Amino acid sequence: MQRLLGAGPRIAARQAAVLFALAGLLALVGITNDPTRARDLLLIAAADLSLALVGAALPWQRWHPRRPALLALPGFAVLGFSTWAFGGVATGTGPFLVLLYTWAALHFSRGILLALLPAAAVAYVVPLIVTDQPPAVLGSALILLPVALAVALLVEAQARHLRDDRERLSRIERWRAAMIGTLAHDVRSPLTTVQMTLEELQDGATGHTARMLAAALRQTSRIDRLATGLLDLNRIDTTGQLHLDRALTPARDAVTAALSYVSSADVRVQVDGDLRLWVDPERFEQILINLVGNALRYGDPPVTVRITTTNGTDRLEVRDHGPGVPENLRPRLFTRFGVGDPRGVGLGLWIVRELAHAHGGEASYEPAHPGARMIVTFPAASPHERTRPTAAAGPAR
Template identity: 65%
Template sequence: MLILVAGLLALLGILNDPGHAGRLVTVAGCDLALAAAALLFPWRRTGRHAPALLGLAGFAVIGLSTWSFGGIAAGTGPFLVLLYAWAALHFPRWILLAYLAPATAAYLVPLILTRQPDMVLGSAAILMPIALAVALLIEAQARYLRDERERLARIEQWRTAMVNTLAHDVRSPLTNVEGVLELLKDTADGRTGRLLDAALRQTARILRLADGLLDLQRIDSSGHLRLDRETHPARKLVLEALTYVRADAEVRVEIDEDLAIHVDKQRFEQILLNLITNALRYGEPPVVVSITRDAGFDRLEVRDHGPGVPDSLRANLFGQFAVGSKEGVGLGLWIVRQLATAHGGRAVAEARDPGVAMVVTFPSPTAG
């Protein structure tokens, strides 16, 4: 693209200097031919650094252009620096150092052939060190960014493997535990039966969370999460989810009996429990759960009455791997945001006095 732009600029130069139209057409033809060769040549079949040969051809065109205009290098000098900058983005420093001799020759030889004064020749002593220094700085930064990208890619691979392993390894023993609990429940009664029911509910929830981890991993890789959305009575859905919360938790539900929401039941439960758990852990009771409808969206709000969240942190609460402390949360709220987005809604934190409200919206059954 850089060489193509140079060729087009040479053609545009005819408008300003029609007296040298023949030379400009020659230079433009060389640039356009080189650009076409660069585009059509099968570089993937060659070595990693083979495209560096384009730089040598580019320097040759620079020399031709300077010679064609009688040693005027006002336009070719900046292009030489740009060519060096391009090389710095793609090739190691040894290639930049190897470029120094042909680049200097491309700049000086036309000036010598056209008998330019010593002052003009001496400009190479300024231009070439500047071009090389700029290129080395760009190469160092580009190399750092490439190394950082590779490091992040390795971390992501490790995280993906860890999540997949955790999800799969949790399912197998829990399935066996669930089977044993089912057998014990068949022969239990009274208080023991109720305890086994609670244990089965929690086991089922952990299994669903394992499935959720796998689903969220698919969100990272494909950007999509399949939802099984149906219309459910909102209050009943929330009360069922609260059976997984510890009995002594002070949670108050403020939802109309007649309100229905259109959600994936399992994902909604995951959202709600993550928000309630977060409120109980970092806030103060009572935790108030409410759902209201407004402008085509159902608004789930989970509010605590604790010290609240600083303004500087509130905007980042739903980010992945947010800080886990009294002033932040971990992965739970990121999962909430992903599930809210999959439903076509969003998740935000809003300040309250006292406390903070975690708000998640869902398109209402009558929307659209």
């Protein structure tokens, strides 16, 4: 189905091929209903199926984008022959003429629609005249052709509006991707200098000064990882892929390292000291910092971090004891900008979901009574993966 949807000359020709193939098959079916017309119906079917082959096989993408509109001309000719062969009966050809005109409206400008009108009129009216149809039948052209043109112009206007919107959104997306990429890249250069300066000052520092410098170094490291995360998330939008460096990671050490970046006085950790996760340590840290930060910001203490393993799945659970998430907001929790307010822009949980999906897991919400419970699952390490060396969880710096 995807090969038939979209825009461009190749898609337009393929859609026309489908219409002609349908007309040809209907002509073949008609032989069973009216064997006396078998010869004419075979000619009509052969013409329609030949046009379908032309529409499907030729390299339309190499030519001018308007070139597939020429398929309408032999299509009108087949319709005219059908009307003449059946003695001026246009009950079957009239609707197909409207359908063919609507197809043209989806892909071409109103100028081409107006240019095709004389050919459509000749294909419809001339067979009626040749077969000596009464004026009442000839008058049907005064109804059908304006209706076909009106429908086509309406479809063309709507299709043009949608194409313009798509192009505008595409420009905005390109600008956004370039801005994020530039911002993330430019932040890292001065940040390296700041980090080196702090490390120099830390040598020989003692007491309160040493603790302040250590905290500053942790935050610069965090900003660097956020910049890397922005680049990765931008890559998700543009390529649908996110590179992971998975390793067996001690779960408790990873949680402790992540909590060093947040106010963790009200956080309780319930993690088996022997548990190891098959995750990207930095991405896991991003997930946990976002979930704990949300719990501290929107919920009430204590916040509990629990990791368990069940049926080959590692389950991270972050629970607070606040009012929970209103029911009307729950469907939008993990969407981009789905739940924003003055305290946040609504990207944190979307980032959590994307990182969970990159690991092959899921992110979800459960009411906790009281509070909210955010859950992220990861596939547990296989027996083969458990034999690999264990990665050191990022130590607090």
